[in-house]
Amino acid sequence: MPPPVQVIVVGAGNRGENYSDYAKIFPDRMQVVGVADPREFVRKKLQARHKIPDQNTFKDWRCVVEREKFADAVLICTPDRLHKDPAVALAKKGYHILLEKPMAVTEQDCTEIVEAIIQNGVIFAVGHVLRYDPVIHKIKLLIDSGAVGDVIHIQHLEPVGFYHFAHSFVRGNWRNEAESSFALLAKSCHDLDLIHHWAGGRRCIKVSSFGSLSHFTKENKPKEAANRCLDCPVEGDCAYSAKKIYLDRVKKGAVGWPVSVICSNSLPDIESVTEALRTGPYGRCVYDCDNDVCSNQVVNMEFEGGLTAAFTMVAFTKEICNRKTTIYGSKGELTCDGHEITVFDFLSNKTTKHTSDGTVPGNFAKGGHGCADFHLIDSFISAVTNGDPTMIRSGPMETLVSHKLVFQAERARLENRVVFCENPCDGESR
Numbered sequence: 001m002p003p004p005v006q007v008i009v010v011g012a013g014n015r016g017e018n019y020s021d022y023a024k025i026f027p028d029r030m031q032v033v034g035v036a037d038p039r040e041f042v043r044k045k046l047q048a049r050h051k052i053p054d055q056n057t058f059k060d061w062r063c064v065v066e067r068e069k070f071a072d073a074v075l076i077c078t079p080d081r082l083h084k085d086p087a088v089a090l091a092k093k094g095y096h097i098l099l100e101k102p103m104a105v106t107e108q109d110c111t112e113i114v115e116a117i118i119q120n121g122v123i124f125a126v127g128h129v130l131r132y133d134p135v136i137h138k139i140k141l142l143i144d145s146g147a148v149g150d151v152i153h154i155q156h157l158e159p160v161g162f163y164h165f166a167h168s169f170v171r172g173n174w175r176n177e178a179e180s181s182f183a184l185l186a187k188s189c190h191d192l193d194l195i196h197h198w199a200g201g202r203r204c205i206k207v208s209s210f211g212s213l214s215h216f217t218k219e220n221k222p223k224e225a226a227n228r229c230l231d232c233p234v235e236g237d238c239a240y241s242a243k244k245i246y247l248d249r250v251k252k253g254a255v256g257w258p259v260s261v262i263c264s265n266s267l268p269d270i271e272s273v274t275e276a277l278r279t280g281p282y283g284r285c286v287y288d289c290d291n292d293v294c295s296n297q298v299v300n301m302e303f304e305g306g307l308t309a310a311f312t313m314v315a316f317t318k319e320i321c322n323r324k325t326t327i328y329g330s331k332g333e334l335t336c337d338g339h340e341i342t343v344f345d346f347l348s349n350k351t352t353k354h355t356s357d358g359t360v361p362g363n364f365a366k367g368g369h370g371c372a373d374f375h376l377i378d379s380f381i382s383a384v385t386n387g388d389p390t391m392i393r394s395g396p397m398e399t400l401v402s403h404k405l406v407f408q409a410e411r412a413r414l415e416n417r418v419v420f421c422e423n424p425c426d427g428e429s430r
C-alpha cells in the first residue's frame with residue numbers, strides 16, 4: 001500500500017476546507033500536513049481538525065515557498081487574484097498542484113502557470129468540478145459512444161439562482177471585477193470548459209457575446225430603502241433581503257452555505273450572523289453595493305466543422321447552478337436537467353434515460369457540488385499516488401484552451417464584435 005499523499009492547504013476557506021475533508025475519510029490516501037492562511041480562525045480550525053504541527057502553519061503562501069519542500073502536493077484555494085503567483089512558485093518547488101478555478105485572471109497568467117507546470121513536470125488539476133460530476137461525465141460518455149451521432153449544436157444554460165447571485169456576485173467575493181474577476185470567468189469558465197469538452201476538443205473558430213449588469217444597481221434602490229437590510233423599512237418586500245437569506249436560515253438552524261461563509265472569525269449563530277449583517281459586506285442593500293459584474297450573459301460559438309454552441313448565464317432563476325443542457329446530433333437529441341439524461345434516437349423513435357450514482361462519503365454528501373468535489377480530489381490523489389496525470393480530467397493544456405475561450409468571449413462582449421480565434425494556443429483575434 002503506497003503511503004498517503006501529504007498535502008498543504010494554501011487558503012483554508014470554504015474550498016480548502018472542503019477538499020481537506022478527504023483526509024478525514026481516507027487517512028490512508030491523503031494527509032493534511034500544512035496550512036497557510038492569514039485568517040487565524042480558519043487556519044486554527046484546519047490545524048485542529050488535521051492535527052497539523054505548529055511549525056507547518058503559516059500566515060501566507062510565501063512562507064511555504066520559503067521552506068524546504070515538506071509535502072507531495074498543495075491545494076491552492078486562495079482568492080481568484082491570488083492563484084498565479086503561488087501556483088508558479090510552488091510548481092517550481094516541485095509540488096503537485098490542485099488549483100482552484102479560474103486558473104488565473106489573465107490569459108498571460110494562465111499561460112505562465114501552464115509553462116511552470118510543464119517545465120517542472122508536476123501533476124496539475126484545476127477545480128473544474130463539473131468535469132467530475134457523474135451525470136455530466138455521463139453526457140461525454142454518451143456522446144463518445146455515438147448516442148447522438150455527430151454533435152451539431154449544443155445549448156447550455158447556467159441558472160445561477162437569485163439569492164446565490166445576490167450572495168456571491170452582488171455582496172460577496174465575486175461582485176467586483178477589479179477584486180476578483182469578470183462573471184464569465186468566475187462563474188462560467190466551468191460551462192465553456194464543458195462545451196469545449198463536449199465539442200470533442202474541437203477548435204472554436206469564432207465567438208460573440210452580449211451581457212450586462214441588470215437590476216442590482218443604484219437606480220433600482222427603492223426610495224425608502226436603508227443601506228443595510230437590518231435597518232430597512234421595506235426589507236419585507238425585498239426577495240434579496242439579507243435578513244431572509246441569512247438570518248431566517250440561521251434561526252431555523254440552517255448553518256450550511258451561504259450562512260457558513262459570512263462570519264469570517266467565528267462559527268455562525270444568531271449573534272454572529274446578526275453582527276455580520278450589521279457590519280460586514282453581506283448585510284448591505286443589494287442596490288447599494290460596489291458590484292459591477294454581469295448578471296446575464298450569452299455566448300455564441302462556432303467550432304471547427306460547423307458545430308455551434310449557445311451558452312446563457314442568468315442570475316434571476318429559482319434553480320441554483322443546476323445546469324440545463326441539450327445536445328443536438330445527427331442521430332438523436334440528448335437533454336440533461338442536471339440529474340437525469342434523456343436520449344431520443346431519431347431512427348428508432350425510442351427514448352432512453354440515464355442516471356449516475358451520485359453517492360459519495362462523509363461531508364461531501366451534503367449537497368452543493370460535494371459529489372463532484374469528492375471525485376475531483378479523489379482523482380487528483382490517485383494521479384499523484386500513481387504518478388499518472390491521465391487520471392485527471394482537468395489538466396493543464398485543455399484547461400488553458402477552455403480558459404482562453406472565456407477570455408475571447410469576454411473580449412467579444414467588451415469590444416462588441418465577433419472575435420475570430422485563429423489559433424487555440426495564441427488565442428489571436430482580428
Ligand SMILES: NC(=O)c1ccc[n+]([C@@H]2O[C@H](COP(=O)([O-])OP(=O)(O)OC[C@H]3O[C@@H](n4cnc5c(N)ncnc54)[C@H](O)[C@@H]3O)[C@@H](O)[C@H]2O)c1
Nearest residue numbers: 011012013014015036037039060061077078079080100127
Ligand atoms: N470549483 C468551484 O466550483 C469553486 C467554487 C467556489 C469557489 N471557487 C474558487 O475557489 C477559490 C477560493 O474560494 P473560497 O470560496 O474558498 O474563498 P474563501 O474566501 O472562503 O477562501 C479563500 C482563503 O484564502 C485565504 N488567503 C488570502 N490570502 C492568502 C495568502 N496570502 N496566503 C494563503 N491564504 C490566503 C483567505 O484568507 C481565505 O481563507 C476562489 O478562487 C474561487 O473562485 C471554486
